[in-house]
Amino acid sequence: MTLVKSIPKTPESRISFTEYQRYDEVRQYLSQLASSYPSTVTVQTIGQTYEGRPLDIIQISSGGDGSRPVILIDAGIHAREWIAPAAALYVINQLVENAAESALTDSVDWHIIPVLNPDGYEYTFTDERMWRKTRSRASILCTGVDGNRNFDFHWNEVGASSYPCSDTYAGSEAFSESETQALRDYILANANRIKLYLTFHSYGPYLLYPWGYTSELPDDWETLDALARQADAAQQAAGGPSYAIGSSTNVLYAAAGGSDDWTKGVGGVALSYTIELPGGGNQGFNPPASDILNLVTPFFEAVRVFGQYVADNYG
Numbered sequence: 157m158t159l160v161k162s163i164p165k166t167p168e169s170r171i172s173f174t175e176y177q178r179y180d181e182v183r184q185y186l187s188q189l190a191s192s193y194p195s196t197v198t199v200q201t202i203g204q205t206y207e208g209r210p211l212d213i214i215q216i217s218s219g220g221d222g223s224r225p226v227i228l229i230d231a232g233i234h235a236r237e238w239i240a241p242a243a244a245l246y247v248i249n250q251l252v253e254n255a256a257e258s259a260l261t262d263s264v265d266w267h268i269i270p271v272l273n274p275d276g277y278e279y280t281f282t283d284e285r286m287w288r289k290t291r292s293r294a295s296i297l298c299t300g301v302d303g304n305r306n307f308d309f310h311w312n313e314v315g316a317s318s319y320p321c322s323d324t325y326a327g328s329e330a331f332s333e334s335e336t337q338a339l340r341d342y343i344l345a346n347a348n349r350i351k352l353y354l355t356f357h358s359y360g361p362y363l364l365y366p367w368g369y370t371s372e373l374p375d376d377w378e379t380l381d382a383l384a385r386q387a388d389a390a391q392q393a394a395g396g397p398s399y400a401i402g403s404s405t406n407v408l409y410a411a412a413g414g415s416d417d418w419t420k421g422v423g424g425v426a427l428s429y430t431i432e433l434p435g436g437g438n439q440g441f442n443p444p445a446s447d448i449l450n451l452v453t454p455f456f457e458a459v460r461v462f463g464q465y466v467a468d469n470y471g
């Protein structure tokens with residue numbers, strides 16, 4: 157009966173993609189990678205959550221003395237969107253452990269925060285599977301802030317709520333949350349190197365670019381649009397679904413205070429995208445663990461296109 161559990165994991169995968177991982181397991185995986193690949197992997201803590209969990213980022217670099225262009229990825233700002241951290245872990249796994257993918261790190265560094273809201277993420281395992289927000293208790297009424305309404309760019313203007321019990325509560329002020337502060341500070345500190353930002357969500361499939369606060373398009377929307385279409389085509393060729401592509405407001409809904417808008421509008425990262433991975437399960441946010449690989453494997457082909465673009469244009 158215990159035989160199945162005793163089958164050793166293959167040497168190149170210290171992490172499973174047939175189960176969703178708890179935050180402790182995620183952190184353990186990152187630190188294992190740092191010890192196994194000391195010349196390419198660094199793990200840093202960029203802040204603490206409201207409940208005191210360390211917020212880890214993994215930096216993957218094949219060299220270049222810290223001057224190469226960076227692709228920044230985060231996932232899991234929304235707690236219940238489990239496929240997003242799983243996809244980030246898969247990207248980490250491929251970039252670090254799959255020697256066949258080493259070209260992707262030849263001239264570009266990848267900085268990845270696989271779980272940006274670990275308090276909320278853990279809460280979805282222990283208490284409430286459909287929890288979305290952080291777990292901060294600033295209000296006596298209700299717990300949590302929507303991290304993706306908490307960024308200081310047209311904050312709380314549209315598609316967000318001032319009511320602490322709402323799932324889209326923008327917070328008592330912009331950057332009220334330690335998790336969004338940590339991301340803000342990291343982006344500002346590395347603004348000269350970050351050329352592309354991806355934030356993983358679910359559920360879609362949507363490939364969204366700014367703006368989310370207005371139906372106006374950014375000046376460079378054609379560049380954003382063309383690259384998104386190329387990424388979509390690549391993952392479709394690998395068996396993925398057809399992503400809807402456009403600005404957040406025009407394709408999904410208007411919602412201000414998102415990390416994508418702030419990163420472009422204030423952080424100065426021209427290429428900024430929200431990726432809504434495909435959904436699953438009876439509530440959209442809960443694809444069965446047995447579907448993780450089917451979802452993230454084609455998706456990696458989209459990530460490859462973003463990586464190639466940054467290598468070609470900034471590498």
Ligand code: 0X9
Nearest residue numbers: 304357358359368404411414430
């Ligand atoms: O509403 C959101 O925060 C995102 N959708 S989700 O279902 N994952 O919650 C979309 C965010 C798009 N970007 C902006 N509105 N800035």
Ligand code: ZN
Nearest residue numbers: 234237357358
């Ligand atoms: Zn989301």
